[in-house]
Amino acid sequence: MRADYLVVGAGVAGLTYAIKVATAFPERRVVVLNKCAELMSNTRMAQGGIAVVTDTQTDSFQKHVNDTLKAGDGLCDEQVVRTIIGEGPERVQEVIDWGVRFDAQNGKLLLGREGGHVENRVVHKGDQTGLELAEVLLRKVQGLPNVHFVSGHMAYDLVMADGVCIGARVIDSDGNDYSVLSSVTVLATGGSGQVYGFTTNPSIATGDGLAMAHQAGVNISNMEFIQFHPTALYHPKMTEPFLISEAIRGAGARLLNTAGEYFMKSYDEQADLAPRDVVSRAVFNEMQKTQSDHVLLDCSWIDPNELSSHFPTISQKCAALGLAIQTDNIPVRPSAHYCCGGIDTDLDGNTNISRLYAIGECANTGLHGANRLASNSLLEALVMAHRCFLATEHIAVVDTTDESMRLPSLHNAGVDVRALRKNLGELMDTHVGIIRTELGLKHALQEIKRMSSVLGAVSASDGTGFMELRNLLIVAELIVTQSLNRKKNVGGFYRSDLE
Ligand SMILES: Cc1cc2nc3c(=O)[nH]c(=O)nc-3n(C[C@H](O)[C@H](O)[C@H](O)COP(=O)(O)OP(=O)(O)OC[C@H]3O[C@@H](n4cnc5c(N)ncnc54)[C@H](O)[C@@H]3O)c2cc1C
Incomplete structure (x- = not known):
């Protein structure tokens, strides 16, 4: 298969990029790979929303920059932080123009608060922001005739020629193995939370882009900075990971240990809204102190109307497990949530290999440093998809030849x-x-x-x-x-x- 643009991944980063190149160049062919048959991505799971400065009366770019730098603890690249935050409002307006409906009142966006933010600045759609975004982007991609959207096909290696990336090797669900040769290859494969047993990430998050890039000699850094979310739902009847968004603590919910004690005040002055690493370590400590495998989230402080209107998915999920969130404490525990490091890129998504780009969660731009500020990742994905589009629009189409090969299975038996x-x-x-x-x-x-x-x-x-x-x-x-x-x-x- 041949493409002008090969996009590996159909989350917010990959879809946004694909929409942009396919719209700008209707004569060019864009191939988008989505690993599984069903549509699953970290994007679809995102609840809280997108951190962006829209209310310039109380908020400012400088405040958002300061919060990001503080969370990143001295390891953010300040120029990257300023650029991504500065370009955020335009990108969010763009997806609104494409049809994304964020919660608003009297024409004004409603803004949520999350840990580490000094102002309310998180635009959201109830607690299903990611799903809303993903559905709108997907509909838009499907309406573009020059996008070839391929589900159930997994990229597993990059194809290289003389040190230049010319596409990827792909397997489909029937075991067929082929190359997609392309002038531009964009890795947008998302997270790698599945490397942990306890994670908020869905099953697709196996770090494929990182592994493919690493095998090809691409620089990867800051992988030690795995962000653990303090409040993943913890219940014996659960089969899939489920997050209890930080926005619920922003609305007033409080953490208790299993002895019923409120503890966050003794760990940090921002209490339940301290940065995630502080809350996760505190929760971990309390679990050890009480010899328990979880702590509890008490939502009884929140107005019941706000609970059901702003957090319908969480309410329904808990109800299905027999928990009424207005009255029952929710059992939660920290789980691997976000990979702050990844494939090193510049502000255009360039990696150290020619014609290979990375955007979204699999990339390490320098925005997050040693820790990601809540809701900065959807923002980063939107801004970087746009910047990568601008950087790749003038790339000349190259003629590539397929060096196809098929190796026999090495594991017919023996490995579980x-x-x-x-x-x-x-x-x-x-x-x-x-x-x-x-x-x-x-x-x-x-x-x-x-x-x-x-x-x-x-x-x-x-x-x-x-x-x-x-x-x-x-x-x-x-x-x-x-x-x-x-x-x-x-x-x-x-x-x-x-x-
Ligand atoms: C539960 C949860 C809640 C979150 N809440 C928020 C929030 O409120 N705000 C925020 O900013 N961030 C949030 N995040 C983080 C954010 O959702 C992600 O960082 C972001 O959506 C990543 O987008 P992406 O496009 O890079 O990757 P993803 O959305 O994960 O998409 C990856 C895509 O790549 C495909 N893929 C992967 N490997 C391959 C392969 N080998 N071949 C082909 N296709 C492949 C997958 O099928 C998928 O389509 C949350 C994350 C989780 C898990």
Whole structure:
């Protein structure tokens, strides 16, 4: 298959980019890959909203910049922060023009507050902001005749020629293996939360883009900065991860330990709205103190009308588990949520490999530094998709040739992918979680290497399960080695044996 633009990923970053290039160049062919048959992405799960300065009477770019730099704890790139925040309002207005309906009253956007923000600035659609955004973007992409949207096809390796990226190798759900050759390849594969056992990320989040890029020699950094969300729903009847948005604490909900004690005031002056790493560590401490595997979220402080109107999805999800959120405390625990690091890019999405770009959660632009400020990632994805579009619009179409090959399956028997994946999740939860030690990290590294050797080489004919496990092991090793290299606690990174 040939393309002018190959977009790997159909979340907010990939879809926005695809809409822009396909609209600007109706004569060019845009291929968008979506890994599974169903539409699943971190974008669709996003509840809180998009942090953006729209109310310039009380808020300002400078305040949003300050909050972002504070969360990033000295490791953000300030120029990147200023650019992304400064360009945010235009990008949010653009998706409104495309049909996204954020909550508003009398023509004015309603703004939520989340941890680490000094002002209300999060535009949202109830607690389904990501779904609204994804649906509108998808409808728009599907209306563009030059976009070839391919579901159930997974990219697994980059195709390189003389040091230049010329596309990707892809497997479909029937095990067919082929190349998509393209003048421009954009990785927009999202997060890697599935490397942990407890995560808020859906099953697609296996760090594929990171692994593919790493295999091709692309620079990847800041992987030690995994953000743990303090309040993922924790219930024995759950089958899929589910997040209880921080916006609910913004509206007044409070954390209690299982002894019924309110504890956040004793950890931070911002109490329940302290930055996520502070709240996650506090929750982790309280779980150890009370010897419990969760804490509780008390929503009885919130006006019941606001609870049902602003948080319908959370209300329904809890109701399905027999919890009435107005009166019952919600059991929650910290879970891996967001990968602050990733594929190093500049402000146009360029990687260190020619014609290869990365945008969205898989990229490391320098916006988040050592910790992401809540709701800054949808903003980053929208701005970076636009900037990457501008950077790639003049790329000349190159003629590429397909060096197609098909390798036999290496794993007809013997390797239990499910068991290895479960073991990896448990290993990462135990030794590479919120609080780490050198000893634990070294043990994790040894185990990851052992698992990689059990898995051995993987070929496309082994199928997507094997490829995802290969990718998860690569990502796990990056997180662990970069954690071992970091010698000082900063932002979301915490080792109990360091200062
Ligand atoms: C529960 C939850 C709540 C969140 N809430 C917020 C919030 O309120 N505000 C905020 O700013 N951020 C939030 N985030 C983070 C934010 O949603 C993500 O960072 C953002 O949506 C990432 O967008 P993306 O386009 O980079 O990736 P995604 O939306 O994850 O999309 C990735 C796409 O890549 C595809 N893909 C992956 N690998 C391959 C492959 N190998 N081949 C082909 N396709 C592939 C997937 O199928 C998917 O289509 C939340 C995240 C979660 C999990």
